[in-house]
Amino acid sequence: MATSTLGAVSLSCRPSIRMALPLALLLLVAAAAPVIAGPYDAEIAQVRTDIGEKLDLISDQQDRISGEQDRISGFEDDLVALDHQIIDNDSAISTEDIELRVLPVRLELLADQFIRVLASRSEPAMLHQTMAIDAYLRNDERMNAVLTQSAQLAADSLDGVRDRMLYDSVIDESRRRLDLIDAGLRLSADAVRGLRALVVEAEGRRQEAIDTLSGTRDSKPPIRVAIGEARTAIGDARTAIGDARTAITGYEAEILRLEQLAVTLTWTGMQGTDIGRPALAVKIDNVTRAHPQSGLNAADVVYEEIVEGGVTRLVAVFQSTSAAVVGPVRSARTSDPPLLTGFDHPLLAYSGANRGTKNELAASTMVDVGQDAVADEYWRNKSRRPPHNLYTSTDGLWAHHPGRTAVPPAPFVYRYPGQAMHPAASPATGVSIDFGLTEVGYDWNGTGWARTHGSKPHVDDKGSRVAPANVVVQFVSYGWSKADRRSPEAHTTGSGEAWVFTDGQVIVGEWNRPAADLPATFSVDGEEIRLSPGNTWVALARKGTATWR
Numbered sequence: 166m167a168t169s170t171l172g173a174v175s176l177s178c179r180p181s182i183r184m185a186l187p188l189a190l191l192l193l194v195a196a197a198a199p200v201i202a203g204p205y206d207a208e209i210a211q212v213r214t215d216i217g218e219k220l221d222l223i224s225d226q227q228d229r230i231s232g233e234q235d236r237i238s239g240f241e242d243d244l245v246a247l248d249h250q251i252i253d254n255d256s257a258i259s260t261e262d263i264e265l266r267v268l269p270v271r272l273e274l275l276a277d278q279f280i281r282v283l284a285s286r287s288e289p290a291m292l293h294q295t296m297a298i299d300a301y302l303r304n305d306e307r308m309n310a311v312l313t314q315s316a317q318l319a320a321d322s323l324d325g326v327r328d329r330m331l332y333d334s335v336i337d338e339s340r341r342r343l344d345l346i347d348a349g350l351r352l353s354a355d356a357v358r359g360l361r362a363l364v365v366e367a368e369g370r371r372q373e374a375i376d377t378l379s380g381t382r383d384s385k386p387p388i389r390v391a392i393g394e395a396r397t398a399i400g401d402a403r404t405a406i407g408d409a410r411t412a413i414t415g416y417e418a419e420i421l422r423l424e425q426l427a428v429t430l431t432w433t434g435m436q437g438t439d440i441g442r443p444a445l446a447v448k449i450d451n452v453t454r455a456h457p458q459s460g461l462n463a464a465d466v467v468y469e470e471i472v473e474g475g476v477t478r479l480v481a482v483f484q485s486t487s488a489a490v491v492g493p494v495r496s497a498r499t500s501d502p503p504l505l506t507g508f509d510h511p512l513l514a515y516s517g518a519n520r521g522t523k524n525e526l527a528a529s530t531m532v533d534v535g536q537d538a539v540a541d542e543y544w545r546n547k548s549r550r551p552p553h554n555l556y557t558s559t560d561g562l563w564a565h566h567p568g569r570t571a572v573p574p575a576p577f578v579y580r581y582p583g584q585a586m587h588p589a590a591s592p593a594t595g596v597s598i599d600f601g602l603t604e605v606g607y608d609w610n611g612t613g614w615a616r617t618h619g620s621k622p623h624v625d626d627k628g629s630r631v632a633p634a635n636v637v638v639q640f641v642s643y644g645w646s647k648a649d650r651r652s653p654e655a656h657t658t659g660s661g662e663a664w665v666f667t668d669g670q671v672i673v674g675e676w677n678r679p680a681a682d683l684p685a686t687f688s689v690d691g692e693e694i695r696l697s698p699g700n701t702w703v704a705l706a707r708k709g710t711a712t713w714r
Contacts, residue, residue, distance in 0.1 A: 205423045205581055212423065216416045219409040226402040226409070233395040233402070240392045247381050247388070254378035261371035268364045275360060279353040282346055423581070430485040431572050432465040434579025434698035440485065441570035442563050443532070444511040449479040450495040451603070453619065455553040457626040460488035466576055467633070467702045470500050471643060471653045475601020480504065482511070483559045484573065490626075492556035494536070494543065497522055499646040500655040500705075502529035507684040509573035514562055516543070516555050521648025530682075534562045576684040576703075577635070580695040586670055589689040593671035596638060596664065596713040598704050605704070607636045609669045616702070634699025636666040637687070639676050640708045655705045663687050664713060667697045671713055 430437045432444075449458055451469070461467060464481035472478045478495060482505075497515040499522050505511050506529055515535045518526065526533065536543045542561040546554045563569075580586070595608040605623075607614035613632035616623040623631040640662045646652040663676040665687060672694050678685035687694045704711070 208581075209420055209423045212416050212420050216413050216420075219413050219416070223406050223409045226406045229402045230399050230406075233399045237392050237395045237399075240388050240395070243388050244385060244392075247385055250381050251378060254374050254381060257374040258371055258378065261367045261374060264367045265364065265371065268360055268367065272357065272360050272364075275353060275356050279350065279357070282349045282353060285346055429579070429581075429698070430465075432482075432484040432575045433486075433700060434577075434581075434696065435485070436698075437485070439572045441572055442484065443566060443569040443571075444505075444508040444573045445483045445534070445559055445562055446501070446505050446508075446511050446513050446531075447481045447483070447491050447557065447559075448495050448497055448501070448513075448515040449481050449491070450493045450553050451477050451479045451618075452553070454550070455493050455495075456618065457624055457628075458492065459556060459626045460491035460559070461631060462625050462627075462629055462700070463488040463491075465700055467700070468504060468705060469600070469605070469702065470498070470504070470655050470705045471600050471707075472498060473649075473651055473653070475603065477600050477603045477605075482508070484575075487559045487563075489558055489560070490556050491559060492546075493549070493553045494555045494557055495552065497526060497535070498652060498654070499525045499648050500653075500657070502526060502531060503681045504655065504657045504705075506530050506681050507574065507678070508576070509571070510569075511573065512562060512566065514557055516552075519648050521646070525648060532566065534565060539565055574684055577637075577687070577696050577701060578693060579698050582698075584695065586668065587672050587674075587689060587692065587694050589674065590667075590670035590672045592669060593666060594669075594714050596636060596666055596671075596711060598638060598706050598711045600704075600706065600710065607633075607666065607702075609666075611669075613699070614666055614702075631702075633702045634667070635696040635701040637696075637701060637703045638664040638666075638706050638711050638713075639685070639703055640664075640711075641705050643707060657681075657685070657705065662708065664711070665694050665696065666713070 425436075428438055429435060431439050447460070447464075449455075449461065451458075458479075460483075461479070461481055463483065463486050465484050465486065466482045468480040468482070469477045470480065478498065480501065481491065483491075491514075494514060494516045497513065497518040501513065501515075502525055505513065510530050510532055512534045513526065513531045517536070534542070536555070536557075539562065542565075543555055543557045545551065546556060548554075593609065595606060595614070597604070597606045604619060606617045608617070609615075610632060613634050614636045616631040616633070625631065639657075642656045642661075643653040644656060646654040658678050658681050660675060660677040660679075663674050665672040665674060672689060674687055674689035674694055676685045676687050
């Protein structure tokens with residue numbers, strides 16, 4: 166089958182600005198999918214920062230435990246030293262006790278010896294006393310004269326002299342014995358005084374040992390208290406480490422959850438792995454006779470634009486999902502190239518266009534997969550009246566460009582489950598838009614925004630209500646197409662007001678698109694608006710044509 170392109174087409178992928186996050190925060194997705202920055206990298210980075218802080222806390226607490234264990238070790242060494250000191254003090258007290266028990270015995274023995282020495286003095290003292298008395302008595306004049314005369318006697322009187330010499334020797338011996346005994350008494354007295362001094366010294370040493378022992382024992386309780394405090398600190402540190410590890414386990418689970426959540430479809434924010442293929446835009450008829458349409462509920466994004474006569478035409482853009490039947494397919498308009506070129510050379514499926522529109526399409530970066538380019542991918546449903554009966558298939562059109570494996574930038578960003586709504590959000594129940602001949606409304610039903618077309622519920626060919634997760638009213642201005650002065654042309658570059666309806670809330674912000682080669686961004690005071698995961702319908706409405714409630 167023949168294919169054609171609208172203008173020079175480069176199949177290389179231009180990375181989305183929204184996904185240009187630091188390389189360190191890239192998530193690993195399925196092996197078959199390209200590695201791209203995830204939508205929750207900032208949250209994961211914050212959780213990893215929290216993990217780092219907990220790891221630092223664990224390190225600090227481990228250092229604290231080590232320090233307290235060192236303190237305990239020092240305290241235990243102090244207790245061991247005190248125990249040794251107590252043993253030494255007890256030994257010293259015991260030694261002094263033994264000494265104090267021995268010294269009284271020695272004193273008693275010394276007293277007995279003193280008594281014996283003193284008793285032994287009585288005999289020589291008595292003799293000395295007797296001899297002294299005798300000497301005194303003998304010292305009278307008569308006796309001395311007798312003794313003097315007797316010294317002159319003859320030899321036969323020498324026996325008397327010998328008696329005197331014996332007498333003198335007895336006196337000298339008794340005196341010598343007395344002197345020895347007195348010396349012994351003095352020594353005994355000195356020994357008693359020495360023993361008594363030893364007793365005093367021993368009692369002093371014993372008291373000193375008792376005082377030291379008491380001080381040593383008094384030193385142990387504060388050390389034990391300090392050990393208890395250190396062990397309490399260790400317990401607290403271990404508790405803190407346990408809490409930190411528990412928190413880390415929770416953080417790791419949160420990272421896993423975010424990583425799993427991060428594996429979402431770029432174009433809808435739903436869980437799943439992106440399929441590398443281009444965006445495919447299909448122009449779908451939206452007049453009442455074209456209802457019910459096919460494939461609308463499978464589209465990632467549906468734009469509603471004004472065409473001739475105040476009716477609207479739909480531009481259903483597919484990327485993450487397929488639709489076996491899409492239609493009825495109708496003609497292109499000059500509003501399409503500036504609206505779609507930001508999606509990196511999207512495929513455009515349509516049925517016919519006037520010469521001016523074809524020239525506009527050919528000059529754009531879109532890829533032509535219209536009926537004229539790939540006729541075999543289109544068919545007509547004979548049960549419906551033309552021109553509202555032409556259909557196609559997304560997979561059939563994608564099959565013509567198998568080399569396009571990049572995921573194009575999406576028009577919106579999405580919240581992950583549990584992420585807070587934009588702070589500018591306020592409750593809303595619905596919105597009504599008057600395009601002219603076509604009036605539509607959306608009412609929040611708890612899960613989506615149920616659409617009405619005219620006064621009737623808008624349902625697809627399977628009877629399913631059109632109820633997108635998000636509705637965006639993008640207020641734009643319209644001019645007239647150069648290709649057909651009767652055809653309105655939406656101006657989708659520049660900036661303007663936007664109402665974003667999501668999860669039962671409305672966020673009044675602005676859209677901004679300085680150049681056509683990138684999608685528009687939606688924000689409030691510079692803070693990007695995130696939508697709920699799911700499909701989105703965008704009303705390209707004139708200002709003043711919509712009201713919300």
